[in-house]
Amino acid sequence: MSQPKEIFVRTDRCVGCRSCITACAVEHSASKTLFGAIAETPRPKSRVYVEWVAPDHKVPLVCRHCEDAPCMHACISGAIHRDADGVVRTDADKCIGCWTCVMVCPYGVIGRHLEEHKAYRCDRCPDREIPACVDACPTGALVYQTVPAYSGAARQHASRELVQAEGG
Amino acid sequence: MAFSDKILARSIDPSVHQMLDRAEQLGLETVWDRYEKMLPECGFGELGVCCRNCNMGPCRISPFEDEGPQKGICGATADIIVARNLIRMIAGGAAAHSDHGRDLAHTLLLTAEGKSGGYEIKDEAKLAALAAEYGIATDGRGKAEIALDLAQAVYAEFGKQEGALQFTRRAPEKRVAQWQKMGIDPRGIDREIVEIMHRTHIGVDNDPVNLILQGLKASIADGWGGSMVATEISDVLFGTPEPVRSTANLGVLKEDQVNIVAHGHEPVLSEMILAAAADPDLVAKAQAAGAKGINVVGMCCTGNEIIMRHGIPLAGNFMQQELAIITGAVEAMIVDVQCIMPALGDLCECFHTKFISTSYKAKFPGAVHMQFGEENGLSIAKEIVAAAVENFGNRVPDKVFIPEEKTDCMVGFSAEAIIKALGGTLDPLLDAIKSGAIKGIAGVVGCNNPKIKHDEGHVELVRELIKNNVLVVNTGCNAIATAKVGLMLPEAAEEAGDGLKGVCQALGIPPVLHMGSCVDISRILVVCAAVANALGVDISDLPVAGAAPEWMSEKAVSIGSYVVSSGIFTVLGTVPPVLGSPVVTEVLTQAANDVVGAAFAVETDPVKGAGLMIAHMDKKRQALGI
Structure with a gap:
């Protein structure tokens, strides 16, 4: 079984430009263009968030699509399921807007669609090879990789640091 | 291939x-x-x-309602922020054009005082005409004396505190009255630019409409002020352009000669480079180094300035500046100000090309700086050309690749030249417009922008216009784009609709008239004012329209603003950074009609853009009853 890709966040790289937020909303618009999206009603919703932690940390957050997803277990209407690609999805038709998923989500990345009275979240951009937020990030703070590739790169980095510390 | x-x-x-x-x-x-x-x-x-x-x-400001802040920290809304940013762009553009104009006024002043080296007054008729406009006595006075008074009067326009700018009074009376009514009749050229910087400072002007009005005011001070000064004084010093044949595109570089590319904007430098390149000693040195001669070619608006006055070949427009260096055949890229990519420095390091900056205002990484000055213009120009000649020996033949493309063109249609081509009076043009042989006149201008396939926006829009019997007058990078595809030849009349074709063939002119560099859009304003005055109407009543199909610079924002402020509907081919504000977008595309009798439209498809212009002309023709 091949390794699925995840959206990883390198918090040290985020400059808080919110480009990911804009790109996400545009991707979830009808026109799929910025100039078209801003004129749409209801306004398209972004599913990625950028938090600020004093004094100077900016932290992009997006649905982790947890393997053991609390939202999926907690959903009382059975609206949340995991698809074949491992993406946790909310079926809008089944969602009753009870916000239980919001209560149990440890990342706080599920939104409330006021016009549609439904919960919404990252859908990993099914029409795109690379999610829009990752594509838009100008600093590489968002990375779309498999766990082995991401952790492999982290190991490489750690190894280099170690060698350097040992005087290599 | x-x-x-x-x-x-x-x-x-x-x-x-x-x-x-x-x-x-x-x-x-x-x-x-x-x-x-x-x-x-x-x-x-x-x-x-x-x-x-x-x-x-x-x-x-977040463009998407649920996300993020809807006001800046001071409380500024998207409307306020967009309006402030837009008029700061106008300030940048108006400053660039006007500072160019100031440099010309300075050169005229030094020349009148006998302090400039190599410059002279070439167009005495224009000197006299401008003097008359400024109320300067000419009877029994020498040209230096008149020029001194004119230079001082023009120089004073920049720092003027009271009264109107003289050249704005070339606009039809109705137009000036409208500017006065709306409070946008400009005062000093510099003053309007400074006032934009003041108003956009934290906590000053926070009314988007009021901000935009100041933007329009500063832009008028550019088009009918700084830019017009640049054009008119250039004509006095270097001659008013007349139709001349030349060639355009990178194929004008010559493998067996010392190639000098003059790039930037102000003819103050390029005129002296031309004079220096004709110096027999330098030509002899070039020949001694194994070259057949010295080949000066132009790039961007400097190219427009020297092709229209001297028929000097034009190597290309904005997006081709790097490509000229990649030919490996350029001994020196000599630059002054505006639209010069800092990327040229790194690129020149890969070739023998010397990147020579000449203005203390514009220095670049990787460039050799040789400060130019009007006091000894010719002698510095000779040093610069000598540096190019000496560099010929460093050329690496294996690295030379010059494309063959170059196209003949007929350029140099100043307002004066157009009237001359018409037989000394505007009447044939007016008659052609009235009869419908010519549907209208389009001013097509502006830059290149990688957001649009290079030159496609320019050429497709212009082709569509002439096909529909619209006479095109153009400047800047649009002019270069159309020259390269042969639209600036009288033979191109074949591509025009029957009405325009007939007029062009009768007069022996191309359907696309080259009016010069970007500051020379002032020439288009002068033509529009003359046509409006001849018909006893305002410019906004005329079947005319403007377009900037591939614009990118702040100068283009100022140009678009003064063209609209002059009453001319204008189509932009790239989207300006204003759509975040519904108010600013509405003002620019709709409400401006009530303020200045014209507005902007944005259309990224050049054929559709031409369609908007043609529809506008039809509407104006109907209103005029022609």
């Missing part, structure tokens, strides 16, 4: 395809590569909703 789809998608110009292929072979980066690396561009910037005007921020 077959090129990759990527290369073919970047430009319609075969010389560009060849040079981009060459760049790929050599592993060199160009503006197109850097554009692709920049994608996606910042959405906040695209919408104009980011503000860096104070240090409480930077702030930006």
